[in-house]
Amino acid sequence: MLRRNIKSTRSFSITASLGKWTEIPLAPPDKILGISEAYNKDSNNKKINLGVGAYRDNFGKPIIFPSVKKAEVLLLEKETEKEYTPIIGSKNFQNLVKNFIFNNSGKDPNGEKLINEGRIVTSQTISGTGSLRVIADFFNRFYSSKKIIVPKPTWANHIAVLKDAGLEPSFYEYYNTSINGLDYEKLIESIKSVDNETIILLHACCHNPTGMDLTNEQWDEVLNIIIEKNLYPMVDMAYQGFSSGDPYKDIEVIRKLNKLVVDGKIKSYSLCQSFAKNMGLYGERTGSISIITESAEQSQSIESQLKKLIRPMYSSPPIHGSKIVETIFSNEELLNQWLTELNEVVGRLNTVRTKLFEKLDGSIYNWDHLNKQRGMFIYTGLSQEQVIKLRNEYSVYATEDGRFSISGVNDDNVDYLADAMNKVIKESK
Amino acid sequence: MTKGSIYSEITPSELDPIAIIAQKYNNDPSPKKVDLSIGVYKPENGDAKYTFPSVKLAKKDIFENDQGHPYHYMSGWPEFIAGAQETVFGKNDKSNVTSIQTISGTGAVHIGIEFLRELGLTEFYVGNPAWGNYESMIKSCNSNVNFFNHYDNETGKADIDSLFKTIDTMPTDGVLLLQGCCHNPTGADYTNEQWEQIAEKVRSRGVFVMFDLAYQGFGSGDKDKDAYGVRHFHKQNLEFIVCESFSKNMGLYGERLGCLHVVSNDKQNLNNISNLLVNIFRAQCSFAPLFGARIASNIFRDFKQQWDEDVYAVYERLSDLRIKIAEKFKKLGTPGNWDSILKQNGLFWFTDLTPQQIDTLINEYHIYLPYNGRFNVAGFNNANLDYVIESIDEVVRK
Numbered sequence: 001m002l003r004r005n006i007k008s009t010r011s012f013s014i015t016a017s018l019g020k021w022t023e024i025p026l027a028p029p030d031k032i033l034g035i036s037e038a039y040n041k042d043s044n045n046k047k048i049n050l051g052v053g054a055y056r057d058n059f060g061k062p063i064i065f066p067s068v069k070k071a072e073v074l075l076l077e078k079e080t081e082k083e084y085t086p087i088i089g090s091k092n093f094q095n096l097v098k099n100f101i102f103n104n105s106g107k108d109p110n111g112e113k114l115i116n117e118g119r120i121v122t123s124q125t126i127s128g129t130g131s132l133r134v135i136a137d138f139f140n141r142f143y144s145s146k147k148i149i150v151p152k153p154t155w156a157n158h159i160a161v162l163k164d165a166g167l168e169p170s171f172y173e174y175y176n177t178s179i180n181g182l183d184y185e186k187l188i189e190s191i192k193s194v195d196n197e198t199i200i201l202l203h204a205c206c207h208n209p210t211g212m213d214l215t216n217e218q219w220d221e222v223l224n225i226i227i228e229k230n231l232y233p234m235v236d237m238a239y240q241g242f243s244s245g246d247p248y249k250d251i252e253v254i255r256k257l258n259k260l261v262v263d264g265k266i267k268s269y270s271l272c273q274s275f276a277k278n279m280g281l282y283g284e285r286t287g288s289i290s291i292i293t294e295s296a297e298q299s300q301s302i303e304s305q306l307k308k309l310i311r312p313m314y315s316s317p318p319i320h321g322s323k324i325v326e327t328i329f330s331n332e333e334l335l336n337q338w339l340t341e342l343n344e345v346v347g348r349l350n351t352v353r354t355k356l357f358e359k360l361d362g363s364i365y366n367w368d369h370l371n372k373q374r375g376m377f378i379y380t381g382l383s384q385e386q387v388i389k390l391r392n393e394y395s396v397y398a399t400e401d402g403r404f405s406i407s408g409v410n411d412d413n414v415d416y417l418a419d420a421m422n423k424v425i426k427e428s429k
Numbered sequence: 430m431t432k433g434s435i436y437s438e439i440t441p442s443e444l445d446p447i448a449i450i451a452q453k454y455n456n457d458p459s460p461k462k463v464d465l466s467i468g469v470y471k472p473e474n475g476d477a478k479y480t481f482p483s484v485k486l487a488k489k490d491i492f493e494n495d496q497g498h499p500y501h502y503m504s505g506w507p508e509f510i511a512g513a514q515e516t517v518f519g520k521n522d523k524s525n526v527t528s529i530q531t532i533s534g535t536g537a538v539h540i541g542i543e544f545l546r547e548l549g550l551t552e553f554y555v556g557n558p559a560w561g562n563y564e565s566m567i568k569s570c571n572s573n574v575n576f577f578n579h580y581d582n583e584t585g586k587a588d589i590d591s592l593f594k595t596i597d598t599m600p601t602d603g604v605l606l607l608q609g610c611c612h613n614p615t616g617a618d619y620t621n622e623q624w625e626q627i628a629e630k631v632r633s634r635g636v637f638v639m640f641d642l643a644y645q646g647f648g649s650g651d652k653d654k655d656a657y658g659v660r661h662f663h664k665q666n667l668e669f670i671v672c673e674s675f676s677k678n679m680g681l682y683g684e685r686l687g688c689l690h691v692v693s694n695d696k697q698n699l700n701n702i703s704n705l706l707v708n709i710f711r712a713q714c715s716f717a718p719l720f721g722a723r724i725a726s727n728i729f730r731d732f733k734q735q736w737d738e739d740v741y742a743v744y745e746r747l748s749d750l751r752i753k754i755a756e757k758f759k760k761l762g763t764p765g766n767w768d769s770i771l772k773q774n775g776l777f778w779f780t781d782l783t784p785q786q787i788d789t790l791i792n793e794y795h796i797y798l799p800y801n802g803r804f805n806v807a808g809f810n811n812a813n814l815d816y817v818i819e820s821i822d823e824v825v826r827k
């Protein structure tokens with residue numbers, strides 16, 4: 001929108017050599033950053049930041065996974081910045097990631113078959129955002145439809161990324177705030193009503209922002225519609241492991257898709273994936289895309305086209321994060337250590353989730369949905385006014401859609417938070 | 430969907446020419462083989478993994494004071510941005526500059542092209558021969574590329590008349606893409622006087638300049654001197670953008686560290702420009718990678734002098750090799766004019782060897798370079814220099 005506006009409203013004046021860009025309108029500042037700024041300025045020592053989408057420990061501090069640190073120790077002497085990696089990342093990175101995700105490190109025969117048949121093309125990307133962008137550009141060039149549907153609501157940046165790449169995003173029904181739950185009937189209805197061949201974006205687990213995922217049976221039904229209508233599944237997986245604590249358990253939908261491909265029920269699907277959260281590599285920008293293809297031969301074409309697409313954008317991906325991933329995935333001891341650490345992180349999130357639930361007054365508001373939601377967020381159902389009230393009167397900072405990043409909650413502030421929430425609910429009755 | 434393939438239109442795209450050469454080199458079993466193709470600095474011992482001493486120090490510091498890997502700012506790591514501005518603009522007043530960290534130099538050029546497209550600037554003018562990536566980069570953003578002649582084969586220098594003619598005749602909403610120093614692939618740069626003339630002409634025509642600065646410091650050994658063109662433009666109050674890469678002058682290739690600087694005369698509007706840059710970047714990457722930015726920030730803060738020395742050492746070695754190469758040609762009396770090696774700056778030496786001659790060098794002498802005749806000077810060393818120049822001598826005489 002913004003970008004179109006500039007083009008259409010801007011009549012570029014040839015003589016205006018000075019101040020050529022005076023007409024650039026102010027773009028809306030990033031909401032989450034705005035919240036962090038306001039939080040930083042607040043002098044209340046009880047203030048709580050529930051805006052950031054990054055993990056904090058029980059003391060409110062960001063963590064470095066000890067396994068990641070160990071990998072960095074190993075790399076310190078060995079790693080050289082010197083080499084450009086290939087455009088789509090190193091073969092080693094690609095293979096390790098493929099094995100980890102699609103073969104669940106030896107636990108998914110269908111995924112293994114697809115790997116062995118050369119039917120998965122994997123490319124390292126600039127984290128999850130970059131993977132979404134590249135796949136969107138790829139669809140824009142090569143897929144039969146530009147239409148893509150995303151759940152309502154979805155990650156704040158999805159629409160911008162997809163539109164910017166020339167796709168035409170619209171929403172499918174997902175969540176109903178009046179019942180604080182999945183609107184499953186409407187979801188089915190709205191998927192059924194889209195044009196055949198439309199691309200459908202699916203959150204693999206820990207749906208952002210609602211934390212509400214489909215059940216096994218619901219996935220099956222949705223996948224059946226996908227088969228019937230020949231929709232193209234594009235999976236976004238930014239929180240692998242954050243639902244159950246176990247990355248292998250969290251990717252039931254990938255296993256289901258692998259089976260459907262092997263059984264010939266669908267031809268292809270794609271996965272956009274990020275190590276930002278589950279390895280705590282946020283700022284290092286490490287992720288991947290994988291495209292499941294129809295044949296090894298097609299894989300070669302697709303791989304070469306991905307290279308052609310990425311090369312003019314940024315040439316090649318950054319290596320520090322990918323070397324960490326490679327180090328962890330190729331060392332069994334480190335891999336197991338990381339799995340344990342991730343499990344502990346998720347364990348903490350679930351513990352505070354339960355604590356908060358217990359302290360919230362269920363007699364004035366039904367909080368049952370908190371226990372059904374998974375991942376880094378709780379989607380409270382609080383109204384915009386209530387969120388603003390929490391901010392202004394209690395120094396509790398969250399986005400106005402009522403999404404709380406639970407990792408901002410800990411033993412020290414959970415009572416204060418629950419109390420503030422109870423009060424705000426009561427006052428608006 | 431009809432039967433058949435989902436991706437029916439996809440056919441393999443061809444490999445990058447440099448990648449083909451690299452592949453051939455890797456597969457060549459000959460112990461004599463010499464790689465003079467890809468534009469990466471190597472020290473005398475040919476170690477392709479050479480790390481600058483300043484980078485080593487910076488990494489050690491990061492490691493000992495580990496601040497982890499958090500999300501940072503969509504406009505980039507602030508200390509890095511400040512240092513990157515300092516590197517490019519020196520002591521100039523930088524209050525009219527806004528910058529965004531990018532995925533190295535390529536990412537800076539890419540975001541630069543997209544940014545200018547938002548302003549309606551889509552006609553690019555590029556000196557030929559050019560860095561191989563420009564054309565596809567400009568086209569992939571749906572902008573247009575026009576070429577003018579950059580290199581004068583007779584003199585081995587930049588063809589300044591061709592540039593002047595281009596400035597005089599190009600549309601006023603066109604963008605002139607100029608390499609700030611150490612031109613890739615020709616090594617033929619503009620002199621300080623020429624930069625001054627260019628700035629004058631650019632001002633009077635009102636055309637827009639996009640600088641690409643990928644080898645700052647390799648031209649003279651002094652990063653400040655190499656930035657003469659950019660800084661002169663800045664002092665003249667011209668509006669322009671600069672695409673900066675730290676791949677070469679910090680040796681951070683794989684970490685992908687770069688920066689896009691926008692100079693605006695309307696300081697009121699810097700905020701809007703910054704927001705537009707962030708919006709473009711957010712829809713592609715969200716954030717730029719942190720590790721390289723931390724290395725650079727440490728260097729700017731604590732190891733600046735070491736870095737200056739590291740860059741100077743690169744320059745010294747390259748100059749030394751250039752002199753040795755010229756002497757060797759003289760000694761052999763090789764037919765033709767080989768002075769260009771002494772006139773050109775930076776990592777590259779651009780020759781007019783024909784594709785057939787290069788084919789012979791590759792296939793019979795195991796000497797690898799791209800077919801445009803560009804040698805990576807840093808690929809030479811005391812062990813292979815005589816062999817390579819003697820081989821060229823033989824091929825030229827054939």
Ligand SMILES: Cc1ncc(COP(=O)(O)O)c(C=O)c1O
Nearest residue numbers: 127128129155208238274276715
């Ligand atoms: C659903 C979803 N997809 C993708 C991303 C991309 O994150 P990143 O680019 O940091 O990997 C996020 C990050 O918050 C997300 O929530």
Ligand SMILES: Cc1ncc(COP(=O)(O)O)c(C=O)c1O
Nearest residue numbers: 315533534535560613643674676
């Ligand atoms: C002229 C020129 N510009 C830009 C670049 C960008 O390189 P990088 O993306 O590694 O910073 C290069 C690299 O070879 C170059 O030669």
